[in-house]
Amino acid sequence: MTATSSETEQVRFWRGEFGDGYTDRNANTREQIEARVALWARITGRLDGAPPRSILEVGANIGNNLRALRQLTSAEFFAVEPNEKARQILIDDGVVGEKNLRSGFAAAIDLPDAAVDLAFTSGVLIHIHPDDLPASCAEIHRVTRRYIVCIEYFADKPEELTYRGHDERLFKRDFGAMWLDEHPDLQVVDYGFVWKRVTGLDNMTWWLFEKR
Numbered sequence: 001m002t003a004t005s006s007e008t009e010q011v012r013f014w015r016g017e018f019g020d021g022y023t024d025r026n027a028n029t030r031e032q033i034e035a036r037v038a039l040w041a042r043i044t045g046r047l048d049g050a051p052p053r054s055i056l057e058v059g060a061n062i063g064n065n066l067r068a069l070r071q072l073t074s075a076e077f078f079a080v081e082p083n084e085k086a087r088q089i090l091i092d093d094g095v096v097g098e099k100n101l102r103s104g105f106a107a108a109i110d111l112p113d114a115a116v117d118l119a120f121t122s123g124v125l126i127h128i129h130p131d132d133l134p135a136s137c138a139e140i141h142r143v144t145r146r147y148i149v150c151i152e153y154f155a156d157k158p159e160e161l162t163y164r165g166h167d168e169r170l171f172k173r174d175f176g177a178m179w180l181d182e183h184p185d186l187q188v189v190d191y192g193f194v195w196k197r198v199t200g201l202d203n204m205t206w207w208l209f210e211k212r
């Protein structure tokens with residue numbers, strides 16, 4: 001880990017009671033996983049002939065993305081998750097092996113440079129304070145050898161929304177543009193929209209980037 005970022009109020013929020021409650025509410029129903037399999041089939045279908053052998057989810061919670069990805073790939077999984085309750089579920093359910101699970105956060109990932117072929121966030125950058133986004137992206141960029149996937153809420157201009165009664169806990173922006181501005185060595189492989197109306201998932205935009 002090269003990051004010097006210290007733990008923020010935002011990370012403590014997710015480690016604590018709020019994160020526990022979110023984890024309790026989070027469901028890994030068959031419908032939920034099937035919807036994510038369909039999303040990830042679209043994304044992994046664009047990894048032309050170079051399937052990742054290792055995948056890191058930053059902010060995995062109970063691992064719904066990784067559970068879906070397991071149906072599509074035999075890659076080795078890694079996860080970073082600040083919430084202890086969620087980490088225990090990842091271990092108990094065999095989603096990620098204990099040695100590949102980190103208790104850190106996006107701006108301080110305890111993995112070497114280029115440790116994985118693909119690193120991704122899904123509904124995580126939206127919860128990170130804008131001031132901490134550059135350090136978070138730098139860490140994700142550092143630990144991936146080849147691909148970055150970003151699946152987040154989109155807004156043309158940065159905006160803050162109240163999140164379950166809390167201020168400074170939910171932010172939207174054009175995360176794709178942010179990635180390209182922060183890391184010009186990335187090229188867009190593909191991007192798309194997840195439409196709640198037909199998928200049952202939230203309305204989200206996804207981007208697949210490759211390091212040049």
Ligand SMILES: C[S@@+](CC[C@H](N)C(=O)[O-])C[C@H]1O[C@@H](n2cnc3c(N)ncnc32)[C@H](O)[C@@H]1O
Nearest residue numbers: 014058059060061064082083105106122123124
């Ligand atoms: C809304 S949930 C999304 C979970 C999962 N990625 C998904 O798509 O279902 C956000 C997750 O990110 C974690 N998280 C919050 N802040 C984080 C940070 N700064 N770095 C890494 N993970 C974080 C939370 O503990 C929580 O598990």
